[in-house]
Amino acid sequence: xxxxxxxxxxxxxxAEIVRWLVPVGGEVREDQAIVEVxxxxxxxxxxxxxxxxxxxxxxxxxxxxxxxxVLATFTTDGAAGAATPDAAADGPAPDVxxxxxxxxxxQAAPPATPPPAPAAAVPxxxxxxxxxxxxxxxxxxxxxxxxTGTGAGGRILDEDVRAAAAGAPSAPTPPAASAPGTPAPSxxxxxxxxxxxxxxxxxxxxxxxxxGVRRAIARNMLQSWTTVPHINSMHEVDLSxxxxxxxxLKERGRDVPMTAFLVRAAAxxxxxxxxxxxxxxxDAEELVLRHRVNIGVAVDAPDGLIVPVIDDADVxxxxxxxxxxxxxxxxxxxxxxxxxxxxxxxxxxxxxxxLGGWFGTSLVKPPEVGIxxxxxxxxxxxxxxxxxxxRPVAAMVLAADHRVADGREIIGFCVxxxxxxxxxxxxxxxx
Amino acid sequence: MVVxxxxxxxxxxxxxxxxxxxxxxxxxxxxxxxxxxxxxxxxGGVCLNVGCIPSKALITLADLxxxxxxxxxxxxxxxxxxxDLAAARTFKDGVVDDLVAGVGTLLKDVEVVxxxxxxxxxxxxxxxxxxxxxxxxxxxxxxxxxxxxxxxPGLEPDGVRVVDSTGALDLAEVPxxxxxxxxxxxGLELGTAYAxxxxxxxxxxxxxxxxxxxxxxxxxxxxGRLAALGVEVLTGARAAGMEDGGLRVEHxxxxxxxxxxxxxxxxxxxxxxxxxxxxxxGIVLADGRIPVDGRGHTSxxxxxxxxxxxxxxxxxxxxxxxGRVAAECIAGLDAAVDAHVPMIAFTDPEMxxxxxxxxxAKEAGLAPVVGRARFVVSGRARTLGATDGMVKVVADxxxxxxxxxxxxxxxxxxxxxxxxxxxxALHVADVVGTVHPHPTLGESLHEAATAALRRLxxxxxxxxxxxxx
Numbered sequence: 003x004x005x006x007x008x009x010x011x012x013x014x015x016x017a018e019i020v021r022w023l024v025p026v027g028g029e030v031r032e033d034q035a036i037v038e039v040x041x042x043x044x045x046x047x048x049x050x051x052x053x054x055x056x057x058x059x060x061x062x063x064x065x066x067x068x069x070x071x072v073l074a075t076f077t078t079d080g081a082a083g084a085a086t087p088d089a090a091a092d093g094p095a096p097d098v099x100x101x102x103x104x105x106x107x108x109q110a111a112p113p114a115t116p117p118p119a120p121a122a123a124v125p126x127x128x129x130x131x132x133x134x135x136x137x138x139x140x141x142x143x144x145x146x147x148x149x150t151g152t153g154a155g156g157r158i159l160d161e162d163v164r165a166a167a168a169g170a171p172s173a174p175t176p177p178a179a180s181a182p183g184t185p186a187p188s189x190x191x192x193x194x195x196x197x198x199x200x201x202x203x204x205x206x207x208x209x210x211x212x213x214g215v216r217r218a219i220a221r222n223m224l225q226s227w228t229t230v231p232h233i234n235s236m237h238e239v240d241l242s243x244x245x246x247x248x249x250x251l252k253e254r255g256r257d258v259p260m261t262a263f264l265v266r267a268a269a270x271x272x273x274x275x276x277x278x279x280x281x282x283x284x285d286a287e288e289l290v291l292r293h294r295v296n297i298g299v300a301v302d303a304p305d306g307l308i309v310p311v312i313d314d315a316d317v318x319x320x321x322x323x324x325x326x327x328x329x330x331x332x333x334x335x336x337x338x339x340x341x342x343x344x345x346x347x348x349x350x351x352x353x354x355x356x357l358g359g360w361f362g363t364s365l366v367k368p369p370e371v372g373i374x375x376x377x378x379x380x381x382x383x384x385x386x387x388x389x390x391x392x393r394p395v396a397a398m399v400l401a402a403d404h405r406v407a408d409g410r411e412i413i414g415f416c417v418x419x420x421x422x423x424x425x426x427x428x429x430x431x432x433x
Numbered sequence: 434m435v436v437x438x439x440x441x442x443x444x445x446x447x448x449x450x451x452x453x454x455x456x457x458x459x460x461x462x463x464x465x466x467x468x469x470x471x472x473x474x475x476x477g478g479v480c481l482n483v484g485c486i487p488s489k490a491l492i493t494l495a496d497l498x499x500x501x502x503x504x505x506x507x508x509x510x511x512x513x514x515x516x517d518l519a520a521a522r523t524f525k526d527g528v529v530d531d532l533v534a535g536v537g538t539l540l541k542d543v544e545v546v547x548x549x550x551x552x553x554x555x556x557x558x559x560x561x562x563x564x565x566x567x568x569x570x571x572x573x574x575x576x577x578x579x580x581x582x583x584x585x586p587g588l589e590p591d592g593v594r595v596v597d598s599t600g601a602l603d604l605a606e607v608p609x610x611x612x613x614x615x616x617x618x619x620g621l622e623l624g625t626a627y628a629x630x631x632x633x634x635x636x637x638x639x640x641x642x643x644x645x646x647x648x649x650x651x652x653x654x655x656x657g658r659l660a661a662l663g664v665e666v667l668t669g670a671r672a673a674g675m676e677d678g679g680l681r682v683e684h685x686x687x688x689x690x691x692x693x694x695x696x697x698x699x700x701x702x703x704x705x706x707x708x709x710x711x712x713x714x715g716i717v718l719a720d721g722r723i724p725v726d727g728r729g730h731t732s733x734x735x736x737x738x739x740x741x742x743x744x745x746x747x748x749x750x751x752x753x754x755x756g757r758v759a760a761e762c763i764a765g766l767d768a769a770v771d772a773h774v775p776m777i778a779f780t781d782p783e784m785x786x787x788x789x790x791x792x793x794a795k796e797a798g799l800a801p802v803v804g805r806a807r808f809v810v811s812g813r814a815r816t817l818g819a820t821d822g823m824v825k826v827v828a829d830x831x832x833x834x835x836x837x838x839x840x841x842x843x844x845x846x847x848x849x850x851x852x853x854x855x856x857x858a859l860h861v862a863d864v865v866g867t868v869h870p871h872p873t874l875g876e877s878l879h880e881a882a883t884a885a886l887r888r889l890x891x892x893x894x895x896x897x898x899x900x901x902x
Contacts, residue, residue: 205732
């Protein structure tokens with residue numbers, strides 16, 4: 003039977019096949035997830051309408067499929083004929099006297115890469131040498147299969163290995179015999195011993211297609227880098243007061259994440275500097291000043307950064323913003339962020355503190371104009387009122403589109419954010 | 434903002450506390466690494482808890498019982514009654530508990546974390562324990578999660594009527610009729626043990642030979658003993674499913690139902706890879722196993738894999754060797770998995786093999802020289818009342834010993850001496866020139882080497898070493 007790509011809501015017209023969860027020939031149960039598709043930035047699993055066997059895939063991973071197109075076909079009568087492990091599946095490997103357990107079950111997937119050669123007892127292929135001699139060969143980088151043994155029955159002795167190492171082509175050739183009395187060239191007394199061989203790890207380079215979120219990020223960042231002339235402004239912010247306030251809130255049962263304060267401070271500062279809460283319309287060569295302040299928050303998701311949006315952050319308090327952040331973080335992890343929460347941002351903040359670092363610049367997310375980043379709080383020695391004190395300080399960087407914003411707005415915005423974070427009472431009063 | 438917790442940095446993370454994992458962890462700690470070992474169940478793994486060790490307790494008990502009853506002509510009063518399986522279990526559990534505690538001692542410099550580990554990417558794992566999740570960021574990781582018995586659809590173990598090798602060690606009573614599906618070494622060991630304890634045993638093997646790939650000369654001796662114990666062996670037969678009366682078996686065109694109080698399924702093992710989420714580290718299986726190089730290194734720079742997860746037989750001593758090598762390589766030493774892995778089976782009599790067999794050597798065109806010594810002429814074997822079996826020494830044309838196979842009393846112990854000979858590429862003359870004490874079973878290795886040396890001499894190809902004998 004044919005299974006057509008269903009409308010999964012949101013007025014969707016098409017989606018990208020991210021990953022097939024059941025291969026062609028694989029058995030499925032009704033309601034079992036068979037494929038992951040990506041719509042805008044949310045990932046949706048499509049489930050099988052029947053119990054049976056997947057006869058074909060309608061599109062390959064990475065393809066765009068339209069609603070109504072054939073997504074997959076199933077056979078529903080062949081389930082009983084599916085492969086089952088046979089008692090015979092446990093036969094020994096032919097060349098080693100093996101535990102019956104060595105064999106994989108009959109339904110194991112076909113190998114994707116050839117197995118490495120095991121250290122099996124292939125007669126004649128083994129160099130005749132003791133374990134300690136083999137260790138010496140490893141240390142000296144000598145390939146024992148190229149060494150002729152001088153011991154009984156052709157056994158390779160330590161001296162055979164040393165001789166092979168000394169005669170290795172990498173050893174420096176002695177200088178041509180010089181006339182008696184000529185001083186020897188100032189070479190080191192002993193020939194340079196060959197360095198131990200370093201085994202490269204098994205495997206090969208892998209090509210990983212850029213799909214889904216990763217592809218979207220790649221395209222957006224290239225556009226940002228190539229079309230937006232970036233300007234950065236860097237500041238250090240004393241977080242003592244914020245940390246005190248967070249501790250007090252926590253005592254009252256409100257665990258408000260640091261990011262919530264940053265979102266709130268940015269939202270309020272954006273009202274002072276509307277040129278940063280804007281979009282650039284390249285085609286019209288116009289700056290669109292946005293009347294709402296919707297702050298996108300960069301969240302580290304399994305497939306890459308995604309940026310859910312806190313709407314109207316300038317009229318929400320930090321506790322509310324904190325709760326929304328928690329929800330969005332959980333939904334991001336589960337990849338269940340509703341599409342509407344991924345749209346409509348007018349500015350972006352990014353708290354990379356948990357990752358470490360100090361100053362970090364970010365790329366503006368077109369068509370937005372600015373992105374504000376903050377790093378981890380670290381104890382720093384700072385002067386206060388003529389005294390040396392230790393304070394938790396974080397580095398904060400605003401990156402902005404220099405086509406439409408100048409130092410006046412950019413630095414002014416950062417100073418405003420810094421003041422609010424250093425005297426957070428302002429964050430609570432406004433709005 | 435970033436989701437997720439701060440991962441705790443650690444030098445080496447070992448996933449799995451079986452013989453491979455605990456050996457690797459202990460060796461790495463000895464070499465000064467900070468090691469965390471994650472174990473989902475109990476230290477010691479399958480081998481110690483539900484495998485080699487407890488099965489040997491059962492096999493030894495059955496053997497003692499059967500031999501004591503067969504020793505009347507040697508002066509031993511005939512034992513009456515039957516064995517006490519409950520007492521046997523108490524003894525077995527005590528042994529296992531002591532050995533598990535011993536593993537804990539071995540790991541005194543290793544932090545053991547209880548939980549299920551999953552790879553998040555190529556340098557981080559999450560460890561789930563109950564509803565707690567913690568994260569580690571490793572410089573190196575050794576995967577050592579082992580394997581579990583294959584389940585045949587329709588013959589899923591229920592612990593009562595259908596059991597796997599684990600369940601077979603915990604039966605409440607000796608079954609009247611026992612059908613063993615799988616004639617590999619596990620099936621033969623446990624089938625023999627229960628036959629000695631009084632079960633009527635049938636072994637059902639899908640291939641046309643039993644013995645799990647051991648040399649045919651060895652298996653022939655074991656088959657003879659199985660017949661003497663009244664064990665029926667059906668080869669080329671397929672277990673088709675349970676019925677009220679017993680196990681339905683397809684044997685050629687014939688279908689019959691074998692009466693069975695208990696069916697033991699022992700048809701192989703599958704690696705435990707599902708929980709690890711290898712795909713997060715970009716590791717792709719080959720033939721159901723993790724591909725590694727000659728040191729245990731996977732395709733991922735920081736990740737190593739050992740034991741039943743990688744190619745080769747599922748054996749504790751193989752896993753332990755690979756664990757030691759991986760730990761040493763991670764610590765910057767030169768090491769490689771390049772040694773022969775001896776195989777043993779606690780059948781009756783025992784089978785053991787190291788290096789190549791006569792058949793494999795012939796197949797490789799090596800013109801092997803083989804020396805045999807039968808235990809029937811061994812004074813020690815005769816006084817033990819265990820004269821079935823022989824030692825086979827396989828040498829190449831130059832006289833280097835490339836394989837030894839033993840079937841007979843204590844073959845599992847005798848093979849270690851043979852392994853030293855093979856691993857060090859000694860000449861048969863080196864074995865002949867080594868004095869073996871009398872009267873011992875080990876003399877048979879000397880005898881077999883002597884027989885091989887005589888053949889070499891007759892062939893005029895003894896090489897330089899022969900004259901030293």
